Amino acid sequence: MTTLPNIRRMIVPEAGNTYWDLDLDSADLRTVVWESDCRELKAMFAEGKKPYVEMGKEYYRDPTFSKKHRHYTNFKSLCHGTNYLGQAANIAGRIGLSVSDCERVQKWYLGKCSEIPRWHSRIKRQMDTTATVRNAFGYRRKFFGRIEGTVYNEAVAWIGQSTTSICINTGFVNLDEFEEREHWGILVRLQIHDSIAGEFPTARRDECVEKIRELCSITVPYDEPFVMPIGLKTSETSWGDCE
Numbered sequence: 001m002t003t004l005p006n007i008r009r010m011i012v013p014e015a016g017n018t019y020w021d022l023d024l025d026s027a028d029l030r031t032v033v034w035e036s037d038c039r040e041l042k043a044m045f046a047e048g049k050k051p052y053v054e055m056g057k058e059y060y061r062d063p064t065f066s067k068k069h070r071h072y073t074n075f076k077s078l079c080h081g082t083n084y085l086g087q088a089a090n091i092a093g094r095i096g097l098s099v100s101d102c103e104r105v106q107k108w109y110l111g112k113c114s115e116i117p118r119w120h121s122r123i124k125r126q127m128d129t130t131a132t133v134r135n136a137f138g139y140r141r142k143f144f145g146r147i148e149g150t151v152y153n154e155a156v157a158w159i160g161q162s163t164t165s166i167c168i169n170t171g172f173v174n175l176d177e178f179e180e181r182e183h184w185g186i187l188v189r190l191q192i193h194d195s196i197a198g199e200f201p202t203a204r205r206d207e208c209v210e211k212i213r214e215l216c217s218i219t220v221p222y223d224e225p226f227v228m229p230i231g232l233k234t235s236e237t238s239w240g241d242c243e
Contacts, residue, residue, distance in 0.1 A: 008240030
């Protein structure tokens with residue numbers, strides 16, 4: 001197998017600066033969990049665990065199951081697609097599993113996390129009556145035309161994806177407004193769905209890291225609110241070397 005180069009290493013900071021890379025931790029999944037009020041997955045998050053890893057350990061009956069496990073990527077992709085109403089026949093071709101294997105995992109996953117299919121049913125009823133969905137921040141999306149085909153999938157996915165986008169873009173705006181006032185040299189160079197990256201003066205590394213964490217820690221206002229967790233990596237060499 002050919003090893004492709006890490007092209008992120010082509011993105012380097014200016015002289016005297018450090019590159020930083022921030023991403024949200026399991027953002028879409030957290031929204032699904034809070035929307036559905038799935039108690040077991042909430043408990044895993046509260047304990048600082050990775051739900052897809054913990055679920056994989058149970059499904060495969062393998063206590064060593066981790067992100068490096070050969071089934072992890074497919075298992076995560078299948079569960080993520082299931083959260084957004086993906087059907088086994090459609091998911092199977094994309095991740096390279098048989099339809100029967102996907103159906104088996106989906107049946108187990110939705111049986112274990114029974115709050116999620118109940119949430120799906122609630123969103124479907126809402127779409128049938130109002131053709132509208134809302135996220136925790138109060139934004140709503142109105143669907144026009146027939147409620148058919150993949151519209152239910154789009155409605156469910158919009159809730160999670162819009163919440164993620166609001167969190168990361170609110171952090172982006174907070175950083176931009178702070179820099180405009182204070183002139184610390186914290187720069188945002190790019191934004192990719194659930195992550196932002198940029199650079200700051202190496203001489204002010206510790207205070208810049210603390211400030212970025214502060215400004216990008218966004219509260220999602222559910223009845224049981226939570227602060228969207230973030231991960232932050234840095235490198236004086238390049239974006240691709242951030243760790």
